Amino acid sequence: MIDKKRFEEDIKKIRVTNPLIHNITNYVAMNFSANALLAFGASPIMAHSPMEMEEIVTQSSALVINIGTLDENWIKGMEIAAQTAYRNHKPWVIDPVGAGASTYRTQTALHLIQEYHPNVIRGNASEIMALTNNRVQSKGVDSSINVEKAQNAADWLAKEHHTIVVISGETDYITNGQQREFIQNGSPIMPKITAMGCTASSMVGTFLSINENSFMAAAHAMAIMGITGETTAEKYQSPGSFVPAFLDNLYQMKDTEYSNKLRQ
Amino acid sequence: MIDKKRFEEDIKKIRVTNPLIHNITNYVAMNFSANALLAFGASPIMAHSPMEMEEIVTQSSALVINIGTLDENWIKGMEIAAQTAYRNHKPWVIDPVGAGASTYRTQTALHLIQEYHPNVIRGNASEIMALTNNRVQSKGVDSSINVEKAQNAADWLAKEHHTIVVISGETDYITNGQQREFIQNGSPIMPKITAMGCTASSMVGTFLSINENSFMAAAHAMAIMGITGETTAEKYQSPGSFVPAFLDNLYQMKDTEYSNKLRQ
Amino acid sequence: MIDKKRFEEDIKKIRVTNPLIHNITNYVAMNFSANALLAFGASPIMAHSPMEMEEIVTQSSALVINIGTLDENWIKGMEIAAQTAYRNHKPWVIDPVGAGASTYRTQTALHLIQEYHPNVIRGNASEIMALTNNRVQSKGVDSSINVEKAQNAADWLAKEHHTIVVISGETDYITNGQQREFIQNGSPIMPKITAMGCTASSMVGTFLSINENSFMAAAHAMAIMGITGETTAEKYQSPGSFVPAFLDNLYQMKDTEYSNKLRQ
Numbered sequence: 001m002i003d004k005k006r007f008e009e010d011i012k013k014i015r016v017t018n019p020l021i022h023n024i025t026n027y028v029a030m031n032f033s034a035n036a037l038l039a040f041g042a043s044p045i046m047a048h049s050p051m052e053m054e055e056i057v058t059q060s061s062a063l064v065i066n067i068g069t070l071d072e073n074w075i076k077g078m079e080i081a082a083q084t085a086y087r088n089h090k091p092w093v094i095d096p097v098g099a100g101a102s103t104y105r106t107q108t109a110l111h112l113i114q115e116y117h118p119n120v121i122r123g124n125a126s127e128i129m130a131l132t133n134n135r136v137q138s139k140g141v142d143s144s145i146n147v148e149k150a151q152n153a154a155d156w157l158a159k160e161h162h163t164i165v166v167i168s169g170e171t172d173y174i175t176n177g178q179q180r181e182f183i184q185n186g187s188p189i190m191p192k193i194t195a196m197g198c199t200a201s202s203m204v205g206t207f208l209s210i211n212e213n214s215f216m217a218a219a220h221a222m223a224i225m226g227i228t229g230e231t232t233a234e235k236y237q238s239p240g241s242f243v244p245a246f247l248d249n250l251y252q253m254k255d256t257e258y259s260n261k262l263r264q
Numbered sequence: 265m266i267d268k269k270r271f272e273e274d275i276k277k278i279r280v281t282n283p284l285i286h287n288i289t290n291y292v293a294m295n296f297s298a299n300a301l302l303a304f305g306a307s308p309i310m311a312h313s314p315m316e317m318e319e320i321v322t323q324s325s326a327l328v329i330n331i332g333t334l335d336e337n338w339i340k341g342m343e344i345a346a347q348t349a350y351r352n353h354k355p356w357v358i359d360p361v362g363a364g365a366s367t368y369r370t371q372t373a374l375h376l377i378q379e380y381h382p383n384v385i386r387g388n389a390s391e392i393m394a395l396t397n398n399r400v401q402s403k404g405v406d407s408s409i410n411v412e413k414a415q416n417a418a419d420w421l422a423k424e425h426h427t428i429v430v431i432s433g434e435t436d437y438i439t440n441g442q443q444r445e446f447i448q449n450g451s452p453i454m455p456k457i458t459a460m461g462c463t464a465s466s467m468v469g470t471f472l473s474i475n476e477n478s479f480m481a482a483a484h485a486m487a488i489m490g491i492t493g494e495t496t497a498e499k500y501q502s503p504g505s506f507v508p509a510f511l512d513n514l515y516q517m518k519d520t521e522y523s524n525k526l527r528q
Numbered sequence: 529m530i531d532k533k534r535f536e537e538d539i540k541k542i543r544v545t546n547p548l549i550h551n552i553t554n555y556v557a558m559n560f561s562a563n564a565l566l567a568f569g570a571s572p573i574m575a576h577s578p579m580e581m582e583e584i585v586t587q588s589s590a591l592v593i594n595i596g597t598l599d600e601n602w603i604k605g606m607e608i609a610a611q612t613a614y615r616n617h618k619p620w621v622i623d624p625v626g627a628g629a630s631t632y633r634t635q636t637a638l639h640l641i642q643e644y645h646p647n648v649i650r651g652n653a654s655e656i657m658a659l660t661n662n663r664v665q666s667k668g669v670d671s672s673i674n675v676e677k678a679q680n681a682a683d684w685l686a687k688e689h690h691t692i693v694v695i696s697g698e699t700d701y702i703t704n705g706q707q708r709e710f711i712q713n714g715s716p717i718m719p720k721i722t723a724m725g726c727t728a729s730s731m732v733g734t735f736l737s738i739n740e741n742s743f744m745a746a747a748h749a750m751a752i753m754g755i756t757g758e759t760t761a762e763k764y765q766s767p768g769s770f771v772p773a774f775l776d777n778l779y780q781m782k783d784t785e786y787s788n789k790l791r792q
Binding site for chain 3: 333334336367457
């Protein structure tokens with residue numbers, strides 16, 4: 001269960017300290033993720049060149065690696081960034097977008113996880129299952145599959161890599177292999193908008209930067225995404241007008257409003 | 265003439281089956297095109313690395329190649345993707361953005377067309393003319409030139425490459441060199457918004473995935489773009505607010521509303 | 529002091545001639561910057577491949593180079609573009625995004641400035657200070673530091689490189705090292721939206737294309753951004769809904785409305 005006081009404290013801390021969050025993310029998500037972090041109170045930076053990875057990671061408070069539009073040039077930057085984060089004890093989160101949709105993505109994600117031990121892995125059910133070599137077919141970036149099976153996969157993955165695993169979905173699931181958290185907030189419109197999941201990962205990075213408990217940070221971040229989406233969907237039921245309203249809510253909603261709306 | 269029943273059937277089919285559409289498109293258009301396909305009912309995937317092209321194309325129902333922000337690394341992925349689509353009889357569409365603005369773009373588009381035979385080529389008038397080596401100067405990405413001359417160029421191009429050619433404009437023109445279709449729907453505000461043409465190409469890919477008749481698929485896709493734009497412009501006459509409203513309409517409008525509003 | 533008549537003339541000239549503005553800019557800003565230029569009346573083109581840089585720069589009326597998501601492949605294109613602009617007397621502006629945040633960015637920006645003499649350098653205070661080797665720490669992309677110190681840095685930089693330097697901030701500062709201009713228009717919400725600064729640089733490029741006086745062009749461009757933002761903020765105080773309304777205003781506001789709202 002999320003402790004409401006600690007949830008509020010984390011939100012306030014982000015808004016007071018404006019932590020610098022380094023995002024190596026995909027072309028589709030970059031603008032929306034940057035605007036979401038800015039609206040919520042963080043300072044996003046987007047950078048991927050191997051030539052500056054050590055300096056940027058060292059200055060940042062957390063790192064987000066998202067493999068959504070992967071290629072060989074970007075992998076080099078991801079490798080140095082993840083290594084630098086690991087060596088300097090900077091918290092980092094990986095979003096294995098499309099794991100299962102290609103061997104290339106599955107293997108790149110697994111390599112980064114095995115070598116550089118992210119604090120959190122966040123994906124949808126099929127991506128998380130792909131990382132367990134369960135050979136579940138991933139239909140592109142989204143997919144609806146057996147929820148329980150996916151949660152078992154997440155538990156296994158969390159134990160195997162001593163990390164936190166988050167599955168985004170109708171109910172968000174956060175696990176360290178033993179402790180489990182469920183977030184009920186959200187809206188069915190959210191999967192109809194691109195980069196919502198990617199932005200959730202950037203939000204996880206934001207909370208990791210100010211909360212040393214990675215499990216709690218991941219749960220808080222997913223709660224922010226779900227509550228903001230649910231609140232937005234009360235007035236906006238179509239994906240176009242949902243986007244600006246979602247950003248407005250990230251900017252306007254107070255920590256107490258967030259904690260009051262939490263459904264677990 | 266578009267058959268209204270078949271138009272409605274195609275729309276329903278997309279919304280029921282959510283076809284996976286693989287887009288190798290430009291940085292400017294990616295977010296908007298992904299959101300447009302999601303709103304309308306397709307499942308977009310954006311991927312460009314040569315390392316995963318065969319797998320991604322093989323899983324997808326159609327391929328969209330857009331050369332808007334071309335470079336050497338991306339051409340490699342486009343080449344494998346187009347080749348894989350051609351060999352596996354996956355339908356694909358090319359958007360020769362900026363053909364005529366540089367030799368590099370013109371030649372890359374012509375190479376892909378000659379070697380891998382796209383089902384549809386969709387561009388604006390100057391881009392289509394550039395592909396016929398008519399030496400028409402292209403002013404960047406948009407341009408207004410002699411409509412009849414452009415249509416003759418499109419006819420020639422369609423016959424030369426045994427394909428369908430679409431010219432977007434005030435009136436959209438679809439030709440296979442003999443059969444011709446004109447779509448009157450649209451709004452003058454649309455050229456004031458970036459990535460509208462690119463998104464039209466992604467929409468063509470979407471209809472190609474569920475209709476084996478490429479001519480009909482192209483006409484249906486252009487009709488969707490024109491009707492959605494025209495409907496949106498009834499309430500939104502400025503480009504900023506037009507964008508979210510356009511996505512809302514793609515999401516909300518029923519197949520019968522589309523067929524009723526069709527103007528040919 | 530901006531002369532209101534000349535300010536109005538520049539706006540009208542852009543809207544009548546729709547100048548082609550070549551942008552080599554970052555992934556985060558591309559869509560918003562393209563839409564802003566289109567809405568205001570320019571014709572943006574985004575291209576970065578070394579294979580087409582000479583042709584694209586030669587055809588364009590101005591060049592914008594923004595190093596926001598820099599890497600080795602893009603530097604090659606920037607180098608050829610800047611060189612071509614310099615040799616062909618095409619006006620160009622550099623936006624040294626994140627200078628100071630990494631040695632790589634600072635050195636790339638300084639190299640392009642020293643070799644190819646941009647007409648304008650536009651950044652925030654910490655980026656401009658970084659280019660003077662003042663060793664001011666840059667906190668990512670935004671930062672609030674001593675205003676006077678930054679203005680002295682801008683003066684020094686302008687004299688050193690015989691160029692115009694713009695610092696964006698609560699008050700925009702334009703200097704050639706001797707002549708100084710202050711623009712008071714703007715809104716505190718603007719730094720909460722990504723790519724606002726990048727778009728200001730693209731707007732500087734737009735005005736450079738139609739006004740040979742680079743100092744005046746830079747001042748006019750910053751006035752457009754500030755006045756549009758201020759006008760938008762009268763109705764929209766949150767960053768999500770601000771974005772479409774900002775684009776609407778760029779499209780709708782007349783030259784006389786701009787000149788009437790100017791605050792210096």
